[in-house]
Amino acid sequence: PADRHRGRYDNEPLPIEIPTTEAMEAGNKPMWVRNQRNSRHGVDFGYNLPGFSPEVYYRRYCESLLAVDESVGQLREFLKQQDLDQNTIVVYMGDNGFQFGDHGLIDKRTAYEASAKVPLLVVAPGKIPAGVPFDGLVGNIDIAPTLLEAANASAPKNMNGQSVWKALCASDASSLNDRTLLYEYYWERNYPHTPTLHAIIGGRFKYIRCHGLWDRDELYDLESDPGEMQNLIHDSRYADRIESLNQQLWQLLKNSTGMEMPLLEDHGPRFPLRDKNQSPQAAFPKEYFSEK
Template identity: 40%
Template sequence: MMKPKLHHIYFFAICILLISCEKPKKKEVERPNILYIMADDHAVQAISAYGHPISKLAPTPNIDRIAKAGVLFTANYCANSICGPSRASILTGKHSHANGFMQNNNEGFDGSQATLAKIFRENGYQTSLIGKWHLVSEPTGFDHWQILNDQGEYNNPDFVTSKDTVKISGYVTDIITELTVDWLDQRDPEKPFFLMMQHKAPHRSWIPAERHYNLYDDVEFPVPNNYFDDYEGRFAAANQEMNVYRDMFEGHDLKLSIERGVDSLRFDPWSHVFFGRMTPEEIEKFWDAYREKNDAYFEIDPSDSVSIAEWKLQRYLQDYLAVIKAVDESVGKILDYLEENDLVDNTLVVYTTDQGFYLGEHGWFDKRFMYEESFIMPTLMQYPGKIEAGISIPHLTQNIDFAPSFLDICGIAIPGDMHGASFKPLLFGGLAADWRSSIYYHYYEFPGIHNVRAHYGVKEERYKLIYFYKEDIWELYDLQNDPTEMKNIYGNEGTEAISERLKTELRKLQDQYAVPDEHR
């Protein structure tokens, strides 16, 4: 047998040495965490990143941090403008008729169906839900859940787990923040997480944290130009029951005393969730904060209906925006936590709400209608290094897009039966030439609270067509020339072609989403 020559031995030795010194292959990029922060009824007008005059007087600097570090969605809409159904659409990526939760008084969300939480957990994520659930049935797919009982209470709320219900002392927004931080501290750091942190605030009845009772007492917020809307040509708008100065409960919503100098609220049908949750000391602090400014109401001439209506709007906005102050503080604490624990770069942070809200536009509070203030959802996201800082997305997106988008960003297959589309290309600078040009909406809850008629419709960038199907009434709006939707131009000469084109688009979307005949 031939012996290897010396130079061959040297050659092989050098090769082995080079191989042994080779740098280890870089690990694949870790899948990002998803931190989903949801408020309840947070209007676009009340987030200063959107630049509305109201928000300039009551800024949200911490929520704005997300927009500065990432992206602001300027045309994101809900599929059904009411709390439970919107949450169901977000969890499933489907319109209400497909996920089965069409109105708040449903028997309960079908937890056996595929949801974001289940899919993430099946793919190795830790899943957690803390805060408001409001889907009647128990959450499924979450490794950990700690939820408010029904709507929840602002003061000393009850929290429900799979084992028990416990009353926790404190202010609900602060408690949810603390519970979230506790979970983050105790999670398995070797696994990515999908965490839904869902606030009650700023849902009705807008009770601020004690530290914010008098925050905006000296601020006069702008009155919308259509606050005294006469609803001409809009049947459903004329027959709603969500007017600030006619329909708000003066005790429960506006916190008015029965008379000057008397520490007793006017009509409050849900007193058990107001003073019923406070200690005697907390009630006294409330009256200390509200007594003097309530007395000022009685200085208005009772026959001066305009001044009374405007006073009620100011009280509503002062409380609503003071409630949001605590939410903004919460967001700041969570963002700080991510920074302090080196979680910023590998976490997609989302801030949104379940639908928009009226802050006096058309004279209203609440939501439900397909009109812009109720329909649009504020949405902000950051994912440093992946999403360019300070950008905006003007494309028509919807809450049914959240589920497929989050899965896509995390490299998880999107179920074929989801109605939504992944907006990952929009986030990461991809081409959007084939992005949708219209979206579908459907509100079912009639008869119901606030008396808003059932309706569905289609929205494009410029035009919106709405059909109140139980009354067979159509409405058409040109959002370019009438952004506040005061003029229903359906049936006007020259609009026939627009209406027919939108009706065709509406039927196409209903076919695409397999809307049953009984819901058309």
């Protein structure tokens, strides 16, 4: 944080409930998630610092953002002084979400809501209604075609994403009701805690498929379980839905030329360490043991 902001939130509690290892196991979370809890990207050994505190980390992070808030305010004030504020579209967003204890993690490399979602604020005087929440599914790949349409320009045919300009101006997300987005993350040797993941984002149910790992996949009902703590992947009541979502996932991969995974050259330091005094290695899922 800037010196002028440091300590502003010292008395604020962490607004996130960090699950216990017992709760994670009871919710059928994958082994890799429970193991990542004790890693560079977990609450037990965050950034490989003994005694790491998610609470302090979160407070300092929020204090650092106060300088960003000031800069945005200065920019908008400049636009106003130059009589440009009524003819300028301002887009405020983050490049990724982040976990500050959600699922026992502190990183961004997962398909969970805290990681996959980013803040998005759009100001367009006379076009987009002010102060109105928009709950349509918008991806970062939509920003470029949206701004092009706002400027009465056409997006190149090979550009990913779709314009949501008309939906924003009408404050009507109904045209996006059935939309889904493909989530992709590829394993990095530097951070071996998170496997290759593919997921379908959008709608009531989220399906997450891990690749190259002897572990569970995941299914969450975001309506009844917005915290994504009860993995339904082996619940027989959802077998048909899981099969359908898996087929949809593979179709999205085929349609987006995503059938090949990048092989990345080693780059930078590796962070495989665990704290021997923190949470132990997770056991194999119970459904993987033979009853015979």
